[in-house]
Amino acid sequence: MLYDTLIRDALVIDGSDTPGYHADVAIRAGRIERIGALSDAQAIEELDAAGRVLAPGFIDVHTHDDTVVIRQPHMLPKLSQGVTTVIVGNCGISAAPVSLRGDPPDPMNLLGTAAAFCYPSFGDYRAAVESAMPAVNVAALVGHTALRSNHLDDLLRTASAQEITAMRQQLRESLQAGALGLSTGLAYANAFAASTDEVMQLAEELNAFGAVYTTHLRSEFEPVLQAMDEAFRIGRHAKSPVIISHLKCAGAGNWGRSAQVLTALENAAAAHPVGCDCYPYAASSSTLDLKQVTDAHPITITWSTPHPHMGGRDLAGIAAEWSVSLLEAARRLQPAGAVYYGMDEDDVRRILAHPLSMIGSDGLPEDPFPHPRLWGAFPRVLGHFCRDVGLFPLHTAVHKMTGLSAARFGLKERGVVGEGYWADLVLFDPRTVRDVADFNEPQRAAQGIDGVWVNGVLSYRQGQANGRRQGRFLAREGDLRQGFGPWNGV
Numbered sequence: 001m002l003y004d005t006l007i008r009d010a011l012v013i014d015g016s017d018t019p020g021y022h023a024d025v026a027i028r029a030g031r032i033e034r035i036g037a038l039s040d041a042q043a044i045e046e047l048d049a050a051g052r053v054l055a056p057g058f059i060d061v062h063t064h065d066d067t068v069v070i071r072q073p074h075m076l077p078k079l080s081q082g083v084t085t086v087i088v089g090n091c092g093i094s095a096a097p098v099s100l101r102g103d104p105p106d107p108m109n110l111l112g113t114a115a116a117f118c119y120p121s122f123g124d125y126r127a128a129v130e131s132a133m134p135a136v137n138v139a140a141l142v143g144h145t146a147l148r149s150n151h152l153d154d155l156l157r158t159a160s161a162q163e164i165t166a167m168r169q170q171l172r173e174s175l176q177a178g179a180l181g182l183s184t185g186l187a188y189a190n191a192f193a194a195s196t197d198e199v200m201q202l203a204e205e206l207n208a209f210g211a212v213y214t215t216h217l218r219s220e221f222e223p224v225l226q227a228m229d230e231a232f233r234i235g236r237h238a239k240s241p242v243i244i245s246h247l248k249c250a251g252a253g254n255w256g257r258s259a260q261v262l263t264a265l266e267n268a269a270a271a272h273p274v275g276c277d278c279y280p281y282a283a284s285s286s287t288l289d290l291k292q293v294t295d296a297h298p299i300t301i302t303w304s305t306p307h308p309h310m311g312g313r314d315l316a317g318i319a320a321e322w323s324v325s326l327l328e329a330a331r332r333l334q335p336a337g338a339v340y341y342g343m344d345e346d347d348v349r350r351i352l353a354h355p356l357s358m359i360g361s362d363g364l365p366e367d368p369f370p371h372p373r374l375w376g377a378f379p380r381v382l383g384h385f386c387r388d389v390g391l392f393p394l395h396t397a398v399h400k401m402t403g404l405s406a407a408r409f410g411l412k413e414r415g416v417v418g419e420g421y422w423a424d425l426v427l428f429d430p431r432t433v434r435d436v437a438d439f440n441e442p443q444r445a446a447q448g449i450d451g452v453w454v455n456g457v458l459s460y461r462q463g464q465a466n467g468r469r470q471g472r473f474l475a476r477e478g479d480l481r482q483g484f485g486p487w488n489g490v
């Protein structure tokens with residue numbers, strides 16, 4: 001038997017949260033065909049993996065890569081981390097289905113300018129991804145704010161019955177065309193006015209498809225518990241799983257509450273399929289939000305349309321230079337992007353280590369001075385938090401970015417190194433893997449990622465993308481409720 005690829009003598013950490021074992025892995029026709037001692041086997045391409053870990057390719061469950069997968073399909077920021085699948089459409093913002101009347105409303109502008117939004121239907125978006133053939137697989141959520149922008153003339157109010165009917169229709173069509181579910185970003189001004197009832201009515205569409213509800217909570221600050229409660233009520237009403245996006249305790253007044261927040265998550269999980277994602281940093285990033293301007297912690301401006309040269313500078317420094325208040329400086333900079341150093345390290349660690357949390361980068365690929373999570377989130381978990389800090393064993397770190405994520409989002413035959421599974425794989429050196437991107441130089445590729453295969457094709461090797469792009473569009477398959485652990489039923 002001649003295989004396409006043989007990876008010899010790797011330490012296989014298979015994504016199931018169990019310790020690794022040594023084996024050879026044979027790939028053929030895009031899939032893992034055999035795992036074991038294959039000393040007699042031969043392949044077109046053979047690779048000695050002694051001293052290296054072979055894991056399932058990482059699944060970035062929280063991205064804003066919607067338009068970049070089409071416009072820059074090499075996807076180097078993700079491929080270089082060992083990511084082989086991205087889930088787009090988070091935080092209520094998605095590239096599809098969207099018909100803009102003018103500029104994209106905040107924070108849809110995180111996905112690009114008006115020209116980037118050319119997918120009136122979800123099917124159009126899916127076709128565009130398929131023809132762009134990005135280097136990573138793509139699965140997509142539909143954003144609530146995107147639906148609102150299609151049907152509401154004023155985003156600062158809740159939707160009327162007719163508008164809800166129109167949004168439901170578009171959501172249903174998108175789910176039929178393979179969307180994973182609905183995302184909201186209720187903290188943002190352009191969705192904040194939506195009542196719980198508006199979201200509940202939209203979420204009613206999810207049940208028939210076994211689709212998921214993901215949410216950037218209405219508040220990540222002091223009212224975080226009420227916001228979580230709202231998310232769980234929506235999920236229970238819709239009989240749909242709930243994923244809390246980038247779970248955190250934001251703002252100095254909220255520090256130290258992660259134990260409470262995680263208890264709330266556990267309590268909900270006992271009776272309903274719920275989970276969360278998080279990124280491994282104590283700083284957040286999004287558009288510049290006047291409500292988040294504070295002198296309690298530093299804020300860095302990453303981009304500004306009226307003042308582009310301020311990208312990378314501290315808001316306090318800009319305010320001092322202009323002799324104005326922080327708030328006035330922020331107002332003058334808008335529209336803009338920012339990094340907020342608004343979390344406590346202990347909270348970040350506690351959430352990262354919790355068994356219900358998955359890893360998602362929340363990276364912002366359009367940002368000219370992006371938060372380093374765009375290039376560093378996954379290697380930072382493996383290097384800094386797993387190896388250096390000892391927050392969890394390596395097989396648990398890998399599980400949080402592979403097997404757990406594939407189960408939650410119903411990504412069939414992915415997320416595990418197993419015979420018959422798709423050969424989405426990453427080979428890395430557990431002694432040297434680390435994130436290099438930081439807040440000063442955020443666009444730097446990780447170290448220690450030796451090889452990345454997407455659907456059986458070696459696409460990244462020794463620090464270089466080789467131009468082979470094999471990513472696919474992954475349509476929702478089956479009922480996502482089945483991918484949650486034991487709970488008492490919806």
Ligand code: ZN
Nearest residue numbers: 091216245246
């Ligand atoms: Zn978000």
Ligand code: CU
Nearest residue numbers: 062090091362
């Ligand atoms: Cu996000």
